[in-house]
Amino acid sequence: MKSIRLSLIVYFLLLSTAALGTVSWLSYRMTETSLRERQRDSEDSIRLQSQGDCGRVWTELDRRLLVQARALARSSLRTVHYEAVHSATAITSVLTPFGCFQAPLWLPQFPKQGPPFGNILTPVWLAQQNPANPAKRDPLREPTLYYPRFTHLELSDDLMAEAHKAGHMDYFQSYRGFDGQPMQRSESMGDVWFTLDPEHHQHESLTEKFDELDLKPGVHVRRVTLRAPVSRYSGKVFWTWPAPPVKGKGGKQPAPSPRLVDLPTPTIVIQYASDLEPTLKLIRELEQKRDKQLAELEGSIQEHLRELRSELAWINAGMLAALWLGGILLIRFGLSPLIQMSDAVSQVSVKDFHLPLDIESLPHELQPIALRLSELLEHLQKAFAREKQAAADISHELRTPLAALMTTLEVGLKKDRSPEEYREILLECLGSGKHMYDLVERLLTLARLDAGVVQYGASETDVTELALDCADLIRPLAKAEGLDLRLHLPDEPIVTQTDATKLREVLINLLHNAIQYNKPNGSIDLVVERTPNRVRIEVRDTGIGIKPEALAHIFERFYRADPSRHADTPHAGLGLAIVKSFVDLMGGSIRVESSDAGTTFIVEIPLVAPSRAEAAPSRETAIVAR
């Protein structure tokens, strides 16, 4: 993407969206996991509870069956005992007002063998055990099994309440002994008979046995089979009965007295069954309830998760909106220095190089850029100024001799003159022409140096001899100015591989400068000496020296320590620039030391010719000079 701002915004948003999504997903997952765990716990507890409830239902059923069975057993036992006692005491049916009665109507199927149902008193009495004070009766220990209804017995409501309410029946049947002699059986049994498993009841005498069976088509029952009496009675019972009624009127009935009677105790097997339908219905209801609870739980969990999802969605939307806004603002804020900088840069023009920017106020990251930029601009401004100055200087330097030439010619042409005068004028013109030629030559040399087309022709050169030549050339000039030119040359030749023409140019230039900027009656020293791998040439004058602030610039083109000019010198501030370029080309170095006692230029050139690459003028010099 081209725009930093756009890409930053996009990346930022992608990142933040991804982060937000991940966090949301994780939190959702965690919440869901914990919810699911809780759900599992709750389900377990619901199942356990339901299981417990079902168990309790079964237990309750079994307990009820047992209670009924035991009550029935007791009742049967009492019946047996009663019969036994009565037969033993020979008080029989004579006294019984209802002696003619047959067995109760609800037990018509009982076989009429012996007296079991002969004495109607027995059940009535049993039923009326504690009729006056039913509150005292413990229904568990003494359930009222029957109650008299006119001449027959009916099953107690207490016993049958639940069964009746549920619209189904309890079933029971009792046997005397294991030989299958039936004693009592419920009316509900109809023509169905419980079978007896004598094997079991003979051996597992004391335990009640529960089982389930299909009594008749469509009737599934749970049955308990119980043996009575329990063995610890071992045939002996305390028996309380009412004393035989006394004959005669008004006589008091004797009080009943308990008596231990050793009675024959036949084994009575009770089978009591109850229809399973209500229980199963109950279980089904419980299971339905459990399933409903589980479904509710699942629903609530789903609801929770849905709420969580919607909350997360809202939070995410809000966060995203905030991130968008915040991100855009942040990025705008973050990029503002860049924009500021770009504005500042766009204000820079050829006319105003100043970077209108407070660099200190920029962020650290941008400071080096701004600093470098403003440095560059400063350089550029200087270069522009220098170029402008150079153009002005060149035109100025050319205009003055041109003006002189033209003026001389115009004056010469103004009137007829003698040949001598013409000659004089022509010589003046020639002088101006030469001056301009020199200037143009120097400019061209510099231009060629810049263009890199100056040839470097290294040849074997004796620097000592070359210095001597230059000194000879310059001596008349020095003498004319009243200066003393002193040479300090080694005795033996110093042979180097260098461009003699350029070295000569350098020396002549330096010596000219030394003459030009010297004090009257000063001196010039030319020193040539050999260092381990270089030749060192010094040109020392006794002039006024160069100001320290000017020292850094003296090798720049058109730079003059003194902005005014010396008449008649084709100097123009180009000489030292050319010297520097030449020395660079030769692979040497030039430096200047100056004090108010004079200036010394020190040139060092290598003994062997530099390679082509080293010889190339340093780019920086070229740029600065340009």
Added chain:
Amino acid sequence: MRVLLVEDHKPLLRALKRGLEEEGFAVDTAEDGEEADFKARGAGYDVVVLDLMLPKVDGLTLLRSWRKAGINMHILILTAKDTTEDKVRGLDLGADDYLTKPFQLEELMARLRALVRRRHQVKDPILRIHDLEIDTAARTVKRAGQAIHLTPREFALLQFLAFHRGKVVTRTMIWEHLYDEHDENTSNVVDVYIRYLRTKIDNNYEKKLILTRWGEGYMVRGDEE
């Protein structure tokens, strides 16, 4: 008219000096700022031709200091600096005219003549005194319609007198304005030139225009006389 030429480029200086002298100017020269300052403060020049880039003291500094010191000679800046800023700066510092190098000699001469006229508060380049006509531009003189040939120096003298017509001009004044620093100050050199002028201007005419005020100097007859 006496001119101070301040120019550090010797060939130009020589050519200008020759050219101006042949036009009848008395020319003094200075090659650097110090010399120019010394000469300008010493003698009353009609016009200074001033280069700006000078050794020792530059032209603008000179100009500023002269104007500050109340030296009110006319100054023509003759320089290679041709930008508008340079011209504005020069003129605003008190220069009367500005000419850039290279230039046509004729233009320089015309500007110098204009400056001289301005110095004498004359607008018409032709000075008319009775039947004498002096064309300061063409440098010709006529009397009663008849052309009279004068040498540059004679012309300069006549022109100087004419600029001061009706007023007495002392020999010192003439000396100071018409002769340069190299001319030998012999007592009668002015008188000799006056005689030459009279010979050419007045000899053949009834009315004498060049009058002698004994003990004071000379004068050209004014209009009322």
